[in-house]
Amino acid sequence: MPQSADKVLDHAPLFQQPEYKEMLENKKVKFECGHPDEMVQEIGDWTKSWEYREKNLARKSLTVNPAKACQPLGAVFAAQGYEATMPFVHGSQGCVAYYRSHLSRHFKEPSSCVSSSMTEDAAVFGGLVNMVDGLANTKALYDPKMIAVSTTCMAEVIGDDLNSFIQQAKQKGSVPEDFDVPFAHTPAFVGSHVDGYDNAQKGILQHFWDGKERTETESINIVPGFDGFAVANNREVKNMLDAMGVEYTFLSDVSDVYDTPSDGEFRMYDGGTKLEDVKTALNAKATISMQEYCTPKTLEYVEGTGQETAALHYPMGIQGTDEFLMTVSEITGKEIPDSLRKERGRLVDAIADSQAWLHGKTFAIYGDPDFVYGMARFVMELGGEPVHCLATNGTKKWAAKMEELLASSPFGKQGQVWAGKDLWHMRSLLSTEPCDLLIGNSYGKYLERDTGTPLIRLMFPIFDRHHHHRFPTWGYQGALTVLVKLLDTIFDKLDDDTIIPGETDYSFDLTR
Numbered sequence: 001m002p003q004s005a006d007k008v009l010d011h012a013p014l015f016q017q018p019e020y021k022e023m024l025e026n027k028k029v030k031f032e033c034g035h036p037d038e039m040v041q042e043i044g045d046w047t048k049s050w051e052y053r054e055k056n057l058a059r060k061s062l063t064v065n066p067a068k069a070c071q072p073l074g075a076v077f078a079a080q081g082y083e084a085t086m087p088f089v090h091g092s093q094g095c096v097a098y099y100r101s102h103l104s105r106h107f108k109e110p111s112s113c114v115s116s117s118m119t120e121d122a123a124v125f126g127g128l129v130n131m132v133d134g135l136a137n138t139k140a141l142y143d144p145k146m147i148a149v150s151t152t153c154m155a156e157v158i159g160d161d162l163n164s165f166i167q168q169a170k171q172k173g174s175v176p177e178d179f180d181v182p183f184a185h186t187p188a189f190v191g192s193h194v195d196g197y198d199n200a201q202k203g204i205l206q207h208f209w210d211g212k213e214r215t216e217t218e219s220i221n222i223v224p225g226f227d228g229f230a231v232a233n234n235r236e237v238k239n240m241l242d243a244m245g246v247e248y249t250f251l252s253d254v255s256d257v258y259d260t261p262s263d264g265e266f267r268m269y270d271g272g273t274k275l276e277d278v279k280t281a282l283n284a285k286a287t288i289s290m291q292e293y294c295t296p297k298t299l300e301y302v303e304g305t306g307q308e309t310a311a312l313h314y315p316m317g318i319q320g321t322d323e324f325l326m327t328v329s330e331i332t333g334k335e336i337p338d339s340l341r342k343e344r345g346r347l348v349d350a351i352a353d354s355q356a357w358l359h360g361k362t363f364a365i366y367g368d369p370d371f372v373y374g375m376a377r378f379v380m381e382l383g384g385e386p387v388h389c390l391a392t393n394g395t396k397k398w399a400a401k402m403e404e405l406l407a408s409s410p411f412g413k414q415g416q417v418w419a420g421k422d423l424w425h426m427r428s429l430l431s432t433e434p435c436d437l438l439i440g441n442s443y444g445k446y447l448e449r450d451t452g453t454p455l456i457r458l459m460f461p462i463f464d465r466h467h468h469h470r471f472p473t474w475g476y477q478g479a480l481t482v483l484v485k486l487l488d489t490i491f492d493k494l495d496d497d498t499i500i501p502g503e504t505d506y507s508f509d510l511t512r
Helices: 018-031 037-046 050-058 071-079 093-107 120-125 128-142 153-158 162-171 193-209 230-244 275-283 296-304 317-332 338-358 369-381 396-407 423-432 442-451 475-497
Strands: 085-090 146-151 220-223 248-250 286-289 308-311 362-366 385-391 416-419 437-440 455-457
Touching: 050 423, 071 085, 071 093, 071 146, 071 193, 085 093, 085 128, 120 153, 128 146, 128 162, 146 162, 146 193, 193 275, 193 296, 220 296, 220 317, 230 248, 230 317, 230 338, 230 475, 248 275, 286 296, 286 317, 296 308, 308 317, 317 338, 317 369, 317 475, 338 475, 362 369, 362 423, 369 385, 369 396, 385 396, 385 423, 396 416, 416 423, 423 442, 437 442, 437 475, 442 455, 455 475
Parallel strands: 085 146, 220 248, 220 286, 286 308, 362 385, 362 437, 385 416, 437 455
Antiparallel strands: none
């Protein structure tokens, strides 16, 4: 064997050893109906053609690798942003394992969440017993201040009534009558994680605000939306608001939840918006959503309470950050301080320094609707050209807004918007209309390998790189982070293209 107790190989070199290569080749031939390599190559080449692209874009009954997750994932993420809150998913254990795994692998932190562990009997007779036992066990074992309930496909298909189940569980003594158990129906077979986030946020606010009288204050509320960079982005937003002297409350703040220190103490709950602050947030003058497509139902509910509302689109880059700061200034009457104006000037200077390397570069961007909008806007500020803008969970309204954005700049004239399309569609697009760079999440690495388009990871989830989420992408400081990521990728590609001494290394060296 290639390894022993004294010589342990990492998985990458291990599977390159002769015995493993032989085993995998036998598996391919005997069990996977292996075809000749020439045939595989021929079909592979055809799937990159315009002919195949037309067939691929025309398909309607199949989704291949969508750039989205399901509703309960977003609901779990939203719930974790509240003080000592345990997300409780009414459904099967396997579903919850997926949500926890997805969040833990991205943030490199434990992701606490429980399940009512519904099985076949619950699918037939309903999950009331699971809810009664589950709430009791959750309270006894994990001692949360709040349990936030959402659902999976199974509970929704059989029509379990969360409100009724929770009330019956309280009557049976699972948790005290006055214990906070907000809920949201989050059917995983429709919508995406951004809809689940929205439903959960609305459910939590309804739980604390319904029937309460509002007395307006000068404070504002911030709803961050589903964001894989929330650890750093939430802190960056706080820095900007503090610099302006604004009173604010974050509605779901995961910045400490997913960035706990290693100091010998395990924290099942850390940080999060205090429940008392959620109650008083009803009195805020206004609520600002940092991502409109993550919060339509939430903002509609908030507006119904008498608050002013405003919605942004992932405030990245100069225009995105300007829009955020001016919105806050307009609502609160606070001036934008010189410190933030200087940050803006430094960002403009950095862009000017590097503009020659970014001008005319073409980009394919995919991810959540607000991210794609904000990223495309920033790319055009840099002189880049967004050619393909794809959101699997994008709607026709989103597509129309994207087209309006692209039409607003000469750098968007090549731009095409692909609402409801997936990453197999993106493969066809990159094969027939290649771009210089691809922006998305870790799943784009397969597109990078297949089409040769360098990938920049700026979207949830990021599994194959570490700690990107600890650096902001919002605000002027965040834009610098993104700018450097784009430039590093461009320069890495240029290094690869000029690596042969005396043959290709004439125009890019250390003196450039």
